[in-house]
């Protein structure tokens with residue numbers, strides 16, 4: 281597996297988050313969060329439960345409006361731009377809890393992603409499915425030959441999503457996000473609930489998406505082994521603040537990161553995973 285590729289000199293970030301704050305009533309979910317996502321990188325956001333990872337993802341993709349700070353994408357301030365327009369600009373995402381239309385086939389779910397790119401959002405796209413059908417011929421080649429082949433889901437293209445294993449559903453969600461032709465693919469816990477084999481498959485797809493499609497990846501993930509293996513840059517959140525960021529090696533050596541996980545109550549598991557990540561990173565070096 282190709283890992284932690286050396287990068288050239290720093291270029292302008294594709295995505296820049298600056299001083300982002302988000303409050304829900306009295307709860308400060310995010311507080312002065314700042315980091316950049318370099319083009320072509322794999323960047324991971326990690327942190328204990330309740331650290332603010334999902335809130336950050338929702339703020340970047342436009343589902344939440346921050347109370348303060350700014351988000352720039354391709355140099356443009358998108359802080360006040362609605363979610364569907366952000367998607368059309370090239371911010372494609374998947375969700376922590378699978379958000380596929382379970383009664384529809386794999387192919388129709390992917391088409392909705394493509395349609396969302398062309399029109400408005402996935403829900404509008406559902407409404408206009410009739411029109412989407414007329415665009416089918418034009419879209420079919422792109423969808424079938426690139427995304428379905430790439431994600432190795434040819435054999436299930438006509439299967440209803442509800443009949444698929446969890447791992448395959450996550451893969452279909454990734455296919456739908458890819459159908460939006462994103463410049464940044466935002467993956468919310470892409471391997472949550474997967475077994476080892478499914479996790480390794482997904483890790484390979486993530487690396488291939490970057491290598492073959494030139495897509496930049498921003499992910500939230502709890503699987504530390506995978507995060508440390510794949511990422512160029514890791515951002516660590518705790519209580520809504522960035523407590524550390526840098527390469528996997530830098531983050532793993534940070535005492536505050538270890539303290540944050542110590543306080544999470546998951547320490548045994550996370551320690552083991554951090555060590556596993558360090559071991560496999562060394563093995564890959």
Ligand SMILES: Nc1ncnc2c1ncn2[C@@H]1O[C@H](COP(=O)(O)OP(=O)(O)OP(=O)(O)O)[C@@H](O)[C@H]1O
Pocket residue numbers: 304307308309327328329330331332333334335336
């Ligand atoms: N819609 C909401 N209304 C009120 N509080 C919220 C809302 N969403 C998140 N929060 C609070 O904001 C904080 C950050 O939550 P968030 O879900 O972003 O964390 P997380 O890091 O994604 O957690 P997990 O790893 O468990 O998914 C928590 O204190 C949470 O209770």
